[in-house]
Each structure stands twice: as structure tokens, then as C-alpha cells.
Amino acid sequence: MSDVKSIAVRAPAKVNLQLGVGGRRADGYHELASVFLTVSLFDRITLTPAEELRVTVGGVRAAGVPADGSNIAARAVDLLAKRSGLHPGVHVHIDKCIPVQGGMAGGSADAAGALVGCNALWNLGIGRADLVELAAELGSDVPFSVLGGAAFGSGRGERLTVLPVGATTHWVFATAGFGLSTPAVFAEVERRRKDAGRPWAADDIPSPRVSRRLVDALAGGDTAALADALSNDLEPVATSMRPELARTLKTGTEAGALAGVLCGSGATIGFLVADRNAARTVAQGLLASGTCASAHVADGPVPGPEPEETITTGESA
Numbered sequence: 001m002s003d004v005k006s007i008a009v010r011a012p013a014k015v016n017l018q019l020g021v022g023g024r025r026a027d028g029y030h031e032l033a034s035v036f037l038t039v040s041l042f043d044r045i046t047l048t049p050a051e052e053l054r055v056t057v058g059g060v061r062a063a064g065v066p067a068d069g070s071n072i073a074a075r076a077v078d079l080l081a082k083r084s085g086l087h088p089g090v091h092v093h094i095d096k097c098i099p100v101q102g103g104m105a106g107g108s109a110d111a112a113g114a115l116v117g118c119n120a121l122w123n124l125g126i127g128r129a130d131l132v133e134l135a136a137e138l139g140s141d142v143p144f145s146v147l148g149g150a151a152f153g154s155g156r157g158e159r160l161t162v163l164p165v166g167a168t169t170h171w172v173f174a175t176a177g178f179g180l181s182t183p184a185v186f187a188e189v190e191r192r193r194k195d196a197g198r199p200w201a202a203d204d205i206p207s208p209r210v211s212r213r214l215v216d217a218l219a220g221g222d223t224a225a226l227a228d229a230l231s232n233d234l235e236p237v238a239t240s241m242r243p244e245l246a247r248t249l250k251t252g253t254e255a256g257a258l259a260g261v262l263c264g265s266g267a268t269i270g271f272l273v274a275d276r277n278a279a280r281t282v283a284q285g286l287l288a289s290g291t292c293a294s295a296h297v298a299d300g301p302v303p304g305p306e307p308e309e310t311i312t313t314g315e316s317a
């Protein structure tokens, strides 16, 4: 029996500090202005050499995550193998903690973890910038999920500029008992624009711009100013699709959060708080109110995915 080397990677979720939504482009994507921040809510991806590519999913949020080739982590392994001329013989195990359809880029985090992990497993030595570029082929949020930290994303969110962060920010993430599909939320944005007779095509709407106020607050470590500058253009749409989310937002701010903001296209709400003590109080208030399914305390930014450990076992995968 030969030893098997496994690589484990912790891959963080993200929160959008800003999500500006412009018009729909000819390729179906919307022009976005995204300010991303990675937070300490992680999936764990373990990669073990195997005969064929296969996926298993466990952990508290495994429900609804495909355990086949359609899993975005499997697609990431396949893509990297193809580019490197290798056979994608890997068992990908995902320990799922990031909310599914929660707007926190959980799938993108898993894809990023798989790219970084296979790079290490196969000793490819590909630099982070090249992995970021490759990641754009998998999805709009995957490049940032490879990079981590804080960044501004333009285009469909994949053209990244690293942003400086002056102080650690503290958060509570309130999950909903349901998910929101990203395509469904964007379709609703467009339906509303058309119904209101407003322009909806990217050619007819100026591209959304990054908020200077937000970038300055982030760089200066000014949490109060940051709270004031948080914004997500999808929030009014998501809260009208699921009015429960408006109640969660109100409850969190009443419990002491500085501000609440919809994560991506929902359905998780992120609450920015002053410090860890405030985070605990807000999390308890949210849970006691029954307006969310769970509440997680987290900090950000955290680094992007890094190979965490190498396990040597006597068993093949």
C-alpha cells in the first residue's frame, strides 16, 4: 500500500462592500462595480490523488451542493489539468460551511481552493496572478476568490484592482432559510427597468463607478464611515422578492449593528459591527428574533486560499 499525499485548503467567503449594477451586455452579463472583501467564514477543500476526478461534499451546508462534474470545484480541477496537460485524477472533498446561494461566493471559493490546491498537489508552480487570470474562465467571482483580501472589480467583476485596508472589520452574517438564485435576481432587475421604461442595455447606461468615499473609509480604517458607505444595488430587488430580508436588516441594526447590507445577490445579510463584543450581541439579537436561520461572527480581510497541510496516509482515495 503506497502513501497518498493530500492537500487541504481553507477557502474564504466574500462580502460585497459595494455592488453597483449597470446595464446588461450583449454577452448576457451586467456591468458591475464591486468592492470585495474576504471574511473568516471558510469551506475546506481536500484534494487527494485518485484514479478519476470525483467529488464528495460534507459539512453543515452540504445540502444542495452537486457531488458530480457540475460542481464548480471539479470544473476548476478539470480546467487546470487541461491547461497543464495532466490527467485530472483527483478526489475533491468539500467541507461546506459557506451558505449555498447566499451571495457569499461559496462555489467560487471552492473553485479557487481547488485551483490553488491542485497547483500545489501537482507542483505546477503557477503564480497567483496567472491563477487569477485562469479563474476568470470559471466565473465572475472566482478571480477575486483566488486573490483574497480587498479589491475593486469592474467589467463583470473579474477585472481586479487591489485595495488597501486600514483596519480589521468585524461582521455578523445572518443566513436565510432559503437561497436566492443570482440569475433570477438579475432577471428581476432587468424586468423592473423595462417595466419602468428605463434603459437596461450596457450601451445605454453609464458603467457603475467605485465609491471613492467607501475606498477612502476602507483605507483609513474608519469603520463608521465605511458603514455609511456600504451599498448594494440588488438589495431593494432582493428584499421585494423576499420581504423577510427587510425584517432581518431592521433587526440587526436595532440589535446594534452599524449597518447591514445584502451579500451579493442574497440571501445572506452582512452586518458591520464595531468590534467582536458588538458582533456577539448582534448575533444573539438576530438569533433570538427568529428573523434568520443562523448568525456567524467573522472578521475581514483574510488572505485568499492557501494550502493548509499535507496529509500522508496509507490508504488510497
Ligand code: ATP
Residues within 6 Å of the ligand: 064, 065, 066, 070, 071, 072, 073, 094, 099, 100, 101, 102, 103, 104, 105, 106, 107, 108, 110, 111, 141, 180, 182, 264, 265, 266, 267
Ligand atoms: P455568488 O455570491 O457568487 O453569486 P452564491 O454564493 O449566491 O454565489 P453559490 O453558493 O456559490 O451561490 O452556488 C450557487 C449554485 O451553484 C448552487 O445552488 C449549486 O447548485 C451550484 N454549485 C456548484 N458547485 C458548487 C459548490 N462547490 N458550492 C456551492 N454551490 C455550488
